[in-house]
Amino acid sequence: MGKKAKQEVPLHKVIMVGSGGVGKSALTLQYMYGDFVEEYDPTKADSYRKKINLDNQPCQIDILDTAGQEEYAAIRDNYYRSGEGFLCVFSICEYESFLHTQEFKDQIIRVLDDDKIPIILVGNKADLGQLRKVDPQEAAARAAEWNCRYIETSAKTRQNVDEVYTLLMRQIQQRKQGVKDRDRKRKKAKCVIL
Template identity: 45%
Template sequence: MELENETISTSSNSSGGSREYKVVMLGAGGVGKSAMTMQFISHRFPDYHDPTIEDAYKTQVRIDDEPAYLDILDTAGQAEFTAMRDQYMRGGEGFIICYSITDRQSFQEAAEFKELIYRVRHTYDIPLVLVGNKIDLEEFRQVSTEEGMSLAREYSCSFFETSAALRFFIDDVFHGLVREIRRKESSLSLAEKKMKRKDSLWRKLKGSLKKKRESTT
């Protein structure tokens, strides 16, 4: 792992000792990022949201019987409001990439986000969830479920189709991302333990060789 590219920091004391997870919502304007976030944290569907505004939300939940404190950055979708994009891509631990199933252009934009993240982080090993929102507008669908699943396979990430308006599968999205972050942390922890064991064995081997040389002199 290249430390210069991993600028995120984790916190275990943001709210009563709960682990903090930095989540970034990505996607074109109008796909429902803010509505999904509001439904998740307050079970409320907003009447109106300015798509040019970036906002942050915080909430504490339990996922798999473990407390989790989510710090969610809801990014602006318009291209002209991307001056801070590199900063939040460096800071995010996990990303929810959203598109609307009623808007093919938003799906095409979603397909570009992983490369944008890679350009900033220089690794593809980033927890992601891909979301096709607005399944309550099925009659206006422009992006098939199969296309979403295909992109998720390309991304090697989980895929959900949701309705922010009806609050369908919203919790699954955020819980799924936290599980992905936890899985990555567990993998890194296991790799670090293996490396420490190798270092310990190497030191013991060098110590044995040194003692052997000393005993023969």
């Protein structure tokens, strides 16, 4: 039996980006463990891995929570290079965090030189609607401009938490499948009999 006899479980690499204090870690911990962490010390990037079923297929998700490391360009760029999909998070209660999402997206595109990378724009803290500073239509318009989805979440109530990760992993998986299909077609095209 060769080493390849055991079926490899696909691994999808998700990177959390966004300003400090928008709830990236809270979303990640809620998704991973079903816990809401009110106070979290965002001193370093954390990586989480979990086996899940995506559309009845086993896979693994690897989540890198950048936790405020964005100011170190070299570190940030390395993180971005390892990502296959991004959750770009802002707080609906903090307009400045919404404005910064454009910088994060621009950095991702610049580093990866790929404007088709899966990204979802996430408005977190939906449970604090009374403190809302970001109009949902404005956020939806930005997502449309980016050609991506906009979803509002609450790490506290778990609203749409599983949904954003599942949706992003589906996009990553579809993209990988598209690359495999293209490679297969290229290989077939190269086999020319004269």
